[in-house]
């Protein structure tokens with residue numbers, strides 16, 4: 001069982017989209033997959049066309065078993081939905097010194113008990129106790145980031161926080177950057193991608209193209225694999241040398257190679 005969390009304190013960078021797309025991708029490939037919404041906005045539900053619900057609050061705050069609060073949304077795909085009561089989880093974590101560690105331990109134990117293969121956590125755009133709890137629980141942290149100058153500034157803050165958390169715990173501290181909203185025609189995004197790779201090397205995953213299809217799919221209650229499996233966001237873009245680069249299908253392949261090889 002492997003746990004991934006998707007963290008960036010910047011809003012609207014593609015965290016939820018990546019969780020829903022990669023999670024449903026894992027499920028399609030036969031992996032028993034759990035998506036956990038740790039954001040009071042409850043956007044996993046919105047993206048999958050289901051109702052927001054106090055799943056995270058019931059699990060963590062009311063201490064109900066995971067099995068009781070999760071919903072089946074597709075073959076192999078389960079969701080612990082969120083809503084604004086997730087704020088109460090955060091409140092308790094602030095009060096209790098070991099709240100974050102307890103979150104991590106319980107999640108690992110219960111997901112293993114349910115024979116999950118992968119768990120993906122969607123986080124709110126901030127860097128507080130829930131993000132730390134998610135880091136502690138994770139085998140891998142994925143940092144989706146847009147490729148503008150102002151976006152890259154925040155990346156250093158998160159990677160520092162991951163390193164600090166790793167130093168104080170048994171968390172492996174492995175992280176990957178996932179460039180999103182990649183626009184192959186603008187110089188700006190190319191330049192920023194080069195900067196990211198210079199700074200972080202192989203920890204930078206191939207980019208996800210900017211693609212309106214990703215914004216359209218949720219309105220139809222569909223994942224992108226159901227709505228537009230041939231679109232650029234899934235299949236990548238073709239560069240000047242005729243090579244296909246990036247896209248969620250390629251990222252999914254890389255993550256599967258990562259967990260199978262680990």
Ligand SMILES: Nc1ncnc2c1ncn2[C@@H]1O[C@H](COP(=O)(O)OP(=O)(O)OP(=O)(O)O)[C@@H](O)[C@H]1O
Nearest residue numbers: 011012013014015016017125181209210211214215
């Ligand atoms: N590669 C992309 N191309 C075009 N639109 C995208 C792309 N990725 C995500 N979007 C759209 O951008 C919006 C924000 O994406 P998303 O909700 O995944 O970001 P987020 O990081 O989870 O935001 P928040 O910080 O508020 O939780 C959504 O409408 C989504 O459909």
Ligand SMILES: [Mg+2]
Nearest residue numbers: 015016039043
């Ligand atoms: Mg989100």
